[in-house]
Amino acid sequence: MKYVEEYRDPVAAQQYAEAIARTVTRPWTLMEICGGQTHSIVKYGIDELLPKEVMLVHGPGCPVCVTPLELIDKALQIAARAGVIFCSFGDMLRVPGSSGDLFSVKAAGGDVRIVYSPTDAVQIAVQNPDKQVVFFAVGFETTAPANAMSVFQAKQMGVTNYSVLVSHVLVPPAMEVILGSPNNRVQGFLAAGHVCTVMGYEEYEPIAKTYKVPIVVTGFEPLDLLQGIYMCVAQLEEGRCEVENQYARSVRRQGNVPAQELVAKVFRVVHRKWRGIGEIAQSGLGLAPAFAEFDAETRFGVSAYKAEEDSECISGLVMQGAKKPQDCTAYGKRCTPDHPLGAPMVSSEGACAAYYRYRRLRNDDLVNVGSKSHG
Amino acid sequence: MAEAKSFLLQCPTSLNDSERVQLAHGGGGRRMHELLEGLLLPSFNNQLLLERHDGATLNIAGARLAFTTDSYVVKPLFFPGGDIGTLAINGTINDLAMCGARPLYLSSAFILEEGFPMELLRRVVESMRITAAEAKVQLVTGDTKVVDKGKGDGIFVNTAGIGVVEHCLQITPSAVRVGDGVLLSGDVGRHGIAVMAMREGLSFESAIESDCAPLWGPVAALLEAGIEIHCLRDLTRGGLSSGLIEIAETANVRIGIEEMLVPVQEDVAGACEILGLDPLYLANEGRFVAFVPQHDVARALDILSQHGVSSGAVQIGQVREKPAGMVTMKSRLGTERVLDMLSGEQLPRIC
Numbered sequence: 001m002k003y004v005e006e007y008r009d010p011v012a013a014q015q016y017a018e019a020i021a022r023t024v025t026r027p028w029t030l031m032e033i034c035g036g037q038t039h040s041i042v043k044y045g046i047d048e049l050l051p052k053e054v055m056l057v058h059g060p061g062c063p064v065c066v067t068p069l070e071l072i073d074k075a076l077q078i079a080a081r082a083g084v085i086f087c088s089f090g091d092m093l094r095v096p097g098s099s100g101d102l103f104s105v106k107a108a109g110g111d112v113r114i115v116y117s118p119t120d121a122v123q124i125a126v127q128n129p130d131k132q133v134v135f136f137a138v139g140f141e142t143t144a145p146a147n148a149m150s151v152f153q154a155k156q157m158g159v160t161n162y163s164v165l166v167s168h169v170l171v172p173p174a175m176e177v178i179l180g181s182p183n184n185r186v187q188g189f190l191a192a193g194h195v196c197t198v199m200g201y202e203e204y205e206p207i208a209k210t211y212k213v214p215i216v217v218t219g220f221e222p223l224d225l226l227q228g229i230y231m232c233v234a235q236l237e238e239g240r241c242e243v244e245n246q247y248a249r250s251v252r253r254q255g256n257v258p259a260q261e262l263v264a265k266v267f268r269v270v271h272r273k274w275r276g277i278g279e280i281a282q283s284g285l286g287l288a289p290a291f292a293e294f295d296a297e298t299r300f301g302v303s304a305y306k307a308e309e310d311s312e313c314i315s316g317l318v319m320q321g322a323k324k325p326q327d328c329t330a331y332g333k334r335c336t337p338d339h340p341l342g343a344p345m346v347s348s349e350g351a352c353a354a355y356y357r358y359r360r361l362r363n364d365d366l367v368n369v370g371s372k373s374h375g
Numbered sequence: 376m377a378e379a380k381s382f383l384l385q386c387p388t389s390l391n392d393s394e395r396v397q398l399a400h401g402g403g404g405r406r407m408h409e410l411l412e413g414l415l416l417p418s419f420n421n422q423l424l425l426e427r428h429d430g431a432t433l434n435i436a437g438a439r440l441a442f443t444t445d446s447y448v449v450k451p452l453f454f455p456g457g458d459i460g461t462l463a464i465n466g467t468i469n470d471l472a473m474c475g476a477r478p479l480y481l482s483s484a485f486i487l488e489e490g491f492p493m494e495l496l497r498r499v500v501e502s503m504r505i506t507a508a509e510a511k512v513q514l515v516t517g518d519t520k521v522v523d524k525g526k527g528d529g530i531f532v533n534t535a536g537i538g539v540v541e542h543c544l545q546i547t548p549s550a551v552r553v554g555d556g557v558l559l560s561g562d563v564g565r566h567g568i569a570v571m572a573m574r575e576g577l578s579f580e581s582a583i584e585s586d587c588a589p590l591w592g593p594v595a596a597l598l599e600a601g602i603e604i605h606c607l608r609d610l611t612r613g614g615l616s617s618g619l620i621e622i623a624e625t626a627n628v629r630i631g632i633e634e635m636l637v638p639v640q641e642d643v644a645g646a647c648e649i650l651g652l653d654p655l656y657l658a659n660e661g662r663f664v665a666f667v668p669q670h671d672v673a674r675a676l677d678i679l680s681q682h683g684v685s686s687g688a689v690q691i692g693q694v695r696e697k698p699a700g701m702v703t704m705k706s707r708l709g710t711e712r713v714l715d716m717l718s719g720e721q722l723p724r725i726c
Contacts, residue, residue, distance in 0.1 A: 004648060013708050045710025107395040116575060116650075222708055337715075338405055358712040 007221030008044075016226035017049040020233055024053045028236050029185045030229060031178070031321045033171060034140075034192030035062030035350060036220050042354040044222045046229075054233060057185070057321030058351040060174045060274065061192050063139040064091050065319060065343040065350045068273040070307035071138075071167045072097035078134055078165065078300045079105045079112050085128060087121035088136040089143075090114045095346050098307050118150035118164075125154065125162035134296045137164040142194045144168050144285060145259035148266035151287070151294045163296040168285035169272050171195050172203050177280055178320050179211040186321050188232040190218040190225070193247040198263075200255025204243045212241045219247040266291050275309065275343055276316030313342035318351050325352040332356060404613055404717035427625055428547050429470040429609065432540060439540035441476030443467060446533040452495065454573045456565070456585030459532055460502030462660060465589045466611070467536040468510050472591040473607040473663065475546040475598060476538030478510060483534050484518040488527035499530065510589045512536070542598050548625035550605040555694040556672035557630060558665045560593065560679060561586070561687035562638040563615050567657030568646045577650075583642050588661030593682040597665065602675045606666040614656040616714045618664060619702045632692030632714075633705045656717055666694065 032038060038058045041047055047056050060066055076097045079086035086102070093102040093112065106112040111131075115121050118135050125133035137147040147164065154162040171192060178186055191204060196217045204215045214235035218228030228246040235242060245251055265288065272284025287295050297303040312330050317323040325331050325344070335341040337353050344350030399406035416424060423431040430443030447463045457465075463483065471478040483503065487496065507514055544550075566585040572578070590609060597604055606626070608618045615637065623630045639647075639654045647654050661684055667675050672690055679688035702714040 004644075008707055010708050043712065044706050044708050045712055046708070048710045049708065103397050103399065104395065107397045116577070338409075357715045 004221065007219070007223040009223065013046075013049065013222050013226055016223065016230055020054060020226070020230050021051040023230065023233055023237055024051050025237060027053045027055065028187050028233060029055045029057060029321075030188045030190060030232055031057045031059045031186040032190040032192075032218070032225070032228075033059040033061040033175070034190075034195065034220075035065065036194070037190060037192065037218065037225060038062070038351050039354050040220050040222065041225060042358045045358075046222055046225050049226070050229065054229065056229075057324070058318065058354075059178075059189075059321060060277065060319040061140060061171065061195075062319075062344065062350050063143065063169070064095055064346055065315065066169055066274045066277070067092070067095065067138050067167045067343065068275045068307075069097060069309045070273070070305055071165070072101075073099075073307050074297060074300075074302045074305055075102065075136055075165055076100060076105055077302055077305070078296060079110045080108070081110075081132075081300070083131055085111045085113060085124055085131050085133045086136070087113050087115045087118075087124060087133060089116075089138070091346070092136055092138060094340075095343050096340055118147050119153060122150050122154050122157070122159060122162055125159050126157070129161060131161060132299070133162050134300075135162070135164050137166045137168060140169055140171055140192070140195050141199045141263075142192075142197070144263045144267065145198060145256070148262045151266050151291050152262060154294060155291060160293075163294045163299050164287070165296040166267075166286055167272070168267065169274060170269070170283055170285070171199075172207060173280050173283035174274070174277075175204075175207055176211075177277065177283075179207070179213060181320065181322075183322050186213070188213060188236055189215045190228045190232060191215050191243075193217060193219040193224070193250060196245075196247065196251045196255065198256050198259050200253050201243050201245060201251065202253055202255075208241050208243050214241045215243045217243070217245045217247050217251050219250065274316075274319075276313065276319055278316070310341050315342035315344045315352070318344055325355040326359075328352070402612065402717065404617060407613075408716070426547055426549070427621065429473040430476070430536075430538075432474050432476070432547075439476075441471050441474035441538040441540055442535070443470040443474070444533065444535035445470060446531060448528065448531050449570060450528065451570070451573045452499065452529065454585055455569050455582040457587035457660070458499060458502050459530065460499040461506045461587050463532040463534045464503050464506040464510065464512070465587055465660060467534040468512060469590045469609045469660075469663070471536050471538035472589075472594045473546075473609050474538065474540065475542060475544060475594065475604065475607065476540045477595065478512045478536055478538045478591055480515045481507065481512055481534050481536045482516045482518075483514055483532065485520070486527055486531040486533075487519065487521045488529050489521055489524040491529050496530065499532070506589070510591065544598075544604055546604050546607055548606050548608075548622045551622060551626035551628060551666045551694055552605060552668070553628055553694050553696045554669055555605055555666040556669050556675075556690050557619075557632060557692040557694065558667065558672065558675060558679065558688055559615070559637065559691045560590070560663050560665070560685035561661075562640045562643070563610065563659055563662055564639055564643040564647065564654035564657035566660045567614065567652075567654075568643050570658070571650075572646065577646070581642065583640075583646065586659055586661035588684045590661065590663055590684060593679050593685040593688075594663075596678050596682060597667075597675055600674065600678055602671045602678070603668050604665060605668070607663055609663045610659040612658050613717065614654070614658060615662075615664070616653075616655045616702065617716055620714060620716045622664075622666070623702050624700045626694075627699045629695040629698055629700075630692060630702045631695050631705070632702065635705075635707050636689055636691045638687055638689060655714065664691075669693070 121135040267285035270286040344352040468478040569585040679685040
């Protein structure tokens with residue numbers, strides 16, 4: 001496949017891994033921000049190609065994982081109502097709330113639909129004027145423009161039976177929480193390529209300067225990740241702390257300005273609760289006053305609802321890079337993709353699920369793996 | 376650890392924590408396994424059922440017969456490369472073929488929803504007639520029921536089939552041996568993407584066609600040539616990964632495959648990139664894996680390559696001993712990982 005295969009070339013990958021090994025002289029801990037990057041790293045075994053000095057910890061950038069429990073509960077409450085069509089991206093359907101998930105609401109008769117774009121949900125609203133259509137607007141800066149567009153279109157078209165349940169979060173405030181923590185061990189970041197495609201990377205420059213930490217905007221393919229790691233390690237070894245752009249084929253410094261303008265028009269920056277982490281000031285998006293009529297929480301009277309999270313799940317520590325999934329006592333036992341305690345075990349981008357799916361081989365189990373599989 | 380063990384769900388009455396049937400229970404992944412192992416297998420407990428094969432092989436009055444059944448609930452009913460009628464005939468023929476049996480007779484039961492257009496029913500029946508005739512099987516008995524409008528989804532079709540086993544091999548997961556070559560009959564993922572693209576209104580530059588096809592031809596050729604087939608499995612729901620995992624678990628072996636050796640058509644790979652899906656888990660309706668001893672691999676591949684439906688056959692790996700019950704895959708970067716059974720349906724990712 002053109003424009004993809006090139007970034008998965010095994011020979012080039014090996015060369016990058018060797019270059020990293022030649023550059024590194026002491027231990028460094030890097031965090032990849034985005035769940036999509038975590039998924040690639042574990043799927044392709046990229047961390048196994050790295051020298052032992054370079055440790056990757058997995059960041060909070062999985063939208064499914066950081067959506068707070070009480071918002072999932074609100075979604076379940078709204079989706080279960082008669083006369084509601086509840087639309088969501090696919091991987092939100094399996095995220096456990098306090099009781100059940102959206103799949104179980106669907107099984108009990110709720111009209112829950114997977115859509116590929118929020119503007120599809122607006123179309124469903126147009127086609128079903130006697131129903132209330134709600135879209136579950138979650139995600140980072142990446143999904144915000146399309147979600148904003150759906151609200152903007154609905155307003156323009158006078159679609160009054162459409163609303164959004166919003167839980168948008170922003171990357172930079174989460175990075176500052178991680179860097180400001182007394183337990184922080186992250187020394188360099190691979191910033192999320194897709195987020196930066198929208199937002200650019202100007203907003204990371206003050207973070208790099210204040211916390212003296214290199215930040216490399218990085219893509220999602222194996223060679224992107226290896227090159228991003230190489231650039232980050234090189235900065236650390238040279239004592240630099242700059243924002244660099246590995247993902248230049250997609251990301252410009254100023255980002256996608258029309259998309260940012262639309263987001264700024266429809267949304268405003270608000271405090272947000274993050275699952276497993278807690279409330280972070282000015283860390284998310286909510287609807288701007290001019291679009292408040294599209295707020296599903298108000299429309300369905302669920303704004304005041306609160307819920308507490310399972311105490312055994314350490315997803316907050318996993319998503320801040322303080323713990324690895326296998327450090328959790330429930331991992332692989334009481335918590336599996338079939339019976340997740342916390343959201344990182346649900347989404348394929350969640351660190352726990354990625355480890356569970358790809359990492360259950362212990363080295364001592366692998367007797368034959370070094371040899372060729374067939375001859 | 377003692378506490379953790381109590382959570383293993385092996386009690387025949389436990390159907391984990393879901394009190395209602397969910398779509399994932401029919402998705403071919405781990406949830407469906409829980410349904411099988413938690414309810415159906417213990418309830419109808421017998422040796423033939425416990426073989427966990429695509430059909431049962433029966434010894435009746437000196438003859439070895441294979442018997443299987445399957446229900447078809449696909450939406451949309453018509454898709455590039457086939458329809459519910461071709462699926463209903465080929466699917467059951469293929470389940471018989473995977474037992475190494477020559478398909479002979481089929482039954483068909485229709486559950487129709489009141490108001491379903493007669494024109495569409497005619498098209499489905501005509502597809503079934505043509506597909507059965509081409510495969511030289513006869514549809515010899517059947518049933519029709521109509522349910523109230525709103526109580527069905529247009530049309531559901533069930534077919535059952537009987538075939539005859541004309542060789543002495545035991546073709547079943549438990550016959551798989553360490554050292555066997557794992558052969559795949561062609562590219563994977565096309566049926567899953569064809570149906571999903573149609574259902575979700577996704578359009579690609581050219582329509583991706585389902586691989587729906589009868590598989591008895593190449594299987595018969597392998598048998599005629601005296602290839603010592605240990606196991607066959609068609610890769611329907613749950614795709615290549617789920618099929619291999621089931622076999623690895625039943626045969627108690629490790630199946631090692633290489634990512635670079637698994638053929639995926641470029642447009643299917645592209646659609647998977649866009650949707651965040653893994654082609655190894657997508658449904659196929661005309662693909663199978665064959666486990667044969669290493670000394671038969673070259674000859675088997677040569678035979679398969681002469682049949683249109685398996686002309687893209689390749690060896691994708693080999694059966695190993697440990698860790699038993701697992702499928703491992705060498706990634707294109709040379710690293711090794713586990714292939715896990717899906718928990719439910721594959722879900723398109725957020726971003």
